Amino acid sequence: xxxxxxxxxxxxxxxxxxxxxxxxxxxxxxxxxxxxxxxxxxxxxxxxxxxxxxxxxxxxxxxxxxxxxxxxxxxxxxxxxxxxxxxxxxxxxxxxxxxxxxxxxxxxxxxxxxxxxxxxxxxxxxxxxxxxxxxxxxxxxxxxxxxxxxxxxxxxxxxxxxxxxxxxxxxxxxxxxxxxxxxxxxxxxxxxxxxxxxxxxxxxxxxxxxxxxxxxxxxxxxxxxxxxxxxxxxxxxxxxxxxxxxxxxxxxxxxxxxxxxxxxxxxxxxxxxxxxxxxxxxxxxxxxxxxxxxxxxxxxxxxxxxxxxxxxxxxxxxxxxxxxxxxxxxxxxxxxxxxxxxxxxxxxxxxxxxxxxxxxxxxxxxxxxxxxxxxxxxxxxxxxxxxxxxxxxxxxxxxxxxx
Numbered sequence: 001x002x003x004x005x006x007x008x009x010x011x012x013x014x015x016x017x018x019x020x021x022x023x024x025x026x027x028x029x030x031x032x033x034x035x036x037x038x039x040x041x042x043x044x045x046x047x048x049x050x051x052x053x054x055x056x057x058x059x060x061x062x063x064x065x066x067x068x069x070x071x072x073x074x075x076x077x078x079x080x081x082x083x084x085x086x087x088x089x090x091x092x093x094x095x096x097x098x099x100x101x102x103x104x105x106x107x108x109x110x111x112x113x114x115x116x117x118x119x120x121x122x123x124x125x126x127x128x129x130x131x132x133x134x135x136x137x138x139x140x141x142x143x144x145x146x147x148x149x150x151x152x153x154x155x156x157x158x159x160x161x162x163x164x165x166x167x168x169x170x171x172x173x174x175x176x177x178x179x180x181x182x183x184x185x186x187x188x189x190x191x192x193x194x195x196x197x198x199x200x201x202x203x204x205x206x207x208x209x210x211x212x213x214x215x216x217x218x219x220x221x222x223x224x225x226x227x228x229x230x231x232x233x234x235x236x237x238x239x240x241x242x243x244x245x246x247x248x249x250x251x252x253x254x255x256x257x258x259x260x261x262x263x264x265x266x267x268x269x270x271x272x273x274x275x276x277x278x279x280x281x282x283x284x285x286x287x288x289x290x291x292x293x294x295x296x297x298x299x300x301x302x303x304x305x306x307x308x309x310x311x312x313x314x315x316x317x318x319x320x321x322x323x324x325x326x327x328x329x330x331x332x333x334x335x336x337x338x339x340x341x342x343x344x345x346x347x348x349x350x351x352x353x354x355x356x357x358x359x360x361x362x363x364x365x366x367x368x369x370x371x372x373x374x375x376x377x378x379x380x381x382x383x384x385x386x387x388x389x390x391x392x393x394x395x396x397x398x399x400x401x402x403x
Contacts, residue, residue, distance in 0.1 A: 066384055143164070166187075167181050284310070
């Protein structure tokens with residue numbers, strides 16, 4: 001079967017345990033591949049994806065970053081503006097404002113609190129000897145972390161987590177955004193529309209409150225930009241970390257020798273996080289819109305065309321990672337991967353995600369080192385460009401709560 005026969009479809013890959021055989025065939029047979037049915041290009045080689053991330057003048061973010069929500073670059077903007085869907089110079093000024101208050105130092109100062117949040121959830125299940133890793137640990141944990149940064153009241157967090165889960169849901173074989181996902185987005189938007197005036201009247205201590213009063217070079221964020229930041233921060237901060245930690249445990253359970261290495265040397269946890277990000281990142285592609293014509297690998301990409309930057313395939317490219325690129329190896333320590341993007345849109349929360357992943361793997365392998373995954377009962381998350389687990393049952397020897 002050739003790639004043409006296969007008709008690569010991003011809405012199918014996330015339902016399979018290993019989409020990377022398809023990715024390899026794309027890289028080898030059709031590095032610039034056109035899907036005629038859904039009208040998009042796929043770039044799958046590391047160098048091509050990296051160059052496209054870098055070249056925002058040709059590969060524009062303003063047409064949307066997901067295939068199902070793509071639009072013309074000159075179309076009307078939604079009711080909120082996300083910097084992930086901006087190009088420089090608009091993106092640059094937005095990012096400059098956010099970088100002023102969401103710093104690496106601020107993240108580092110939160111490490112003790114982030115660890116205590118994770119330990120609290122681990123204590124709730126450790127005496128049981130069984131749990132659903134997603135429901136009990138990896139889903140509520142990052143929402144509490146994000147809420148700590150944004151100063152979201154504890155009683156509101158479950159509501160926002162439910163909205164966030166709904167927003168990324170996609171139905172098999174359909175391009176349209178499901179009603180459930182749209183309702184989740186509108187509900188989250190309404191939450192912050194109601195929340196911002198309350199903060200202006202009674203300021204709190206979170207990042208949102210800082211952004212409400214911050215000016216850089218005479219510029220402050222508009223209402224639409226503030227709303228976009230809040231929504232993006234919650235969705236990206238919650239969903240990607242939820243999926244990344246669960247993906248790590250699922251992978252390590254299938255590589256017991258590497259799991260045991262972490263058990264005996266917790267300093268390997270950051271390396272494991274990095275390899276999970278490379279090998280099975282939660283975000284598998286980003287969408288871009290061509291702002292001008294170009295030729296690539298003998299193909300004519302036209303202005304206005306949709307292009308998927310296939311991160312999952314690029315991170316498995318033998319040209320970048322060598323002949324063992326398709327193998328999971330926590331000792332790989334890759335010099336670079338594209339899981340957090342590249343260039344102007346490099347992920348704002350990369351340092352936070354890495355810290356959360358490190359803490360989660362350290363505490364899991366410290367406290368429940370003999371965990372086993374019930375692979376027959378695990379359930380995949382249904383989405384377009386996000387891959388991970390909705391259910392991941394684990395068993396382990398019961399332990400005691402931390403003192």
